[in-house]
Amino acid sequence: MPTAGNREHWSSKSGFVLAAIGSAVGLGNMWRFSYLSAENGGAAFVFLYLVLTALVGLPLLLAELTIGRGAQKSPVRALAHYGGNAWRPLGFVFVAAGFLILSYYSVIAGWTLRYTGILLVEGFGSDIADRFGDISEGWDAFGFHVFFMVLVVGIVAGGVRSGIERSATVLMPVLFAVVIGLAIYAATLKGAGAGYAYYLEIDFSKLGDAAVIKEAAGQAFFSLSLGMGAMLTYASYLDRDQNLPGESVIIASADVGVAFVAGLVVFPLIFALGLTEEVGASTVGALFITLPHAFAEMGTAGRVVGLLFFVALIVGALTSAISLLEVVVSSAMDGLGWGRKRAAWVMGAAITALGSFAAFDISVLDVSDQIANNILLLGGGFALCIFTGWVMEDPIAEAANGSGRPAWLVPWHYLVRFVVPLFLGFVLWQAVPDTFEAVKGLFSG
Ligand code: TRP
Secondary structure, eight states, rough: OOOTTOOOSSSHHHHHHHHHHHHHHHHIIIIHHHHHEEEETHHHHHHHHHHIIIIIIHHHHHHHHEEEETTOHHHHHHHHHHGGGGGGHHHHHHHHHHHHHHHHHHHHHHHHHHHHHHHHTTTOOHHHHHHHHHSSSSSOOOOOOOOHHHHHHHHTOOOEEEEEEEHHHHHHHHHHHHHHHHHHHTTTTTTHHHHHHHHHHHGHHHHHHHHHHHHHHHHHHHHTTOOOHHHHHHHHSSSTTOHHHHHHHHHHHHHHHHHHHHHHHHHHHHHTOOOOOGGGSSSSSSIIHHHHHHHHHHHHHHHHHHHHHHHHHHHHHHHHHHHHHHHHHHHHHHHHOHHHHHHHHHHHHHHHHHHHHHHHHHHHHHHHIIIIIIIHHHHHHHHHHHHIIIISSSSHHHOOSSSSOOGGHHHHHIIIIIHHHHHHHHHHHHHHHHHHHHHHHHHHH
């Protein structure tokens, strides 16, 4: 691909697609998706999540890709490019969101590194709940958080092609293979059927539940890395001749596909071992306590399966964290004129420092996740809809770029202009008060 000016570019279209899938597929698909499904009644949540990904996530994904590729700039400048300086503050909100999300995301990723170590050395025992209590907060958690951040910074410092693209090209196929292999294995377990039933049989009475809709919308956003300019930033390294609508469908399908298949691993395992009582007890429970408990009961097979599972998680977490840091780093490069290495190490260090709060107090982690999802990402998505639908002059032509104004993009414009912002307005109205309660709880408790 030719490069425009001296801005870095992906070496190929598939490099971009894999990196974007790498951003989307992460802890969100396995950790968040499985506990939210468990907490919100299984199949009804899964169904809503799929529908909202198609109707809300996909249109916004195309919007972010369109803005990024068109402007060829990091978020703050890209927004100013199309909307003038009044839109710069939104770009700063995106950078702040990247900061906050990566700070706690890395702590969770640190736990997965730690778990992988435990599996390699000794395997899980029946005391896993206590063990998790010990390692999830304090110096242990902090140490692995720092370790993970060093990996992320090292890759981002390597640049778009030799850092981000290369890592995604190597790692993503590994993740796909492991997750599919594990789903096939899970299908052979006795008692898997009950897991499938919970996961796949829809309780229609829950489909209209506002709380479940809110969670499903938040998850659709988080999982697709939307609402804070991550996809926008990746698209800014694309040439102008790429087919964005087709690529957004591929990215969204892969993301949903991995989440869905991860559910086909998690639920049969939990049900086969009769651990249903434990699920959904806490946000971290499904993945960091119940599953390891299952692996412990499965003996040697459990150790191998567990190891594969946590390796897949690390891979997902790494490629996602890279995209979070890239938003901050590209903004520092564009806005402050810093070189890539300096931006990566300085910003990485600042994020690591912020993450120490989550590492030493798990309730900070929980509240950060709520603030990020319920306010920053949903609010950012809302603002991006207004921007694309009402501020940009001709988003259809920009999205199609070079191929006129195809009629089939008209419904997309309509969704971004009316349907998605109305829906997000409704969800925000539901979500904001809850989040304030959670923040108050943090300070009073
Ligand atoms: N999508 C990732 C996941 O599912 C997390 C993530 C990466 C993210 N970049 C993001 C979430 C940007 C929101 C915004 O784990």
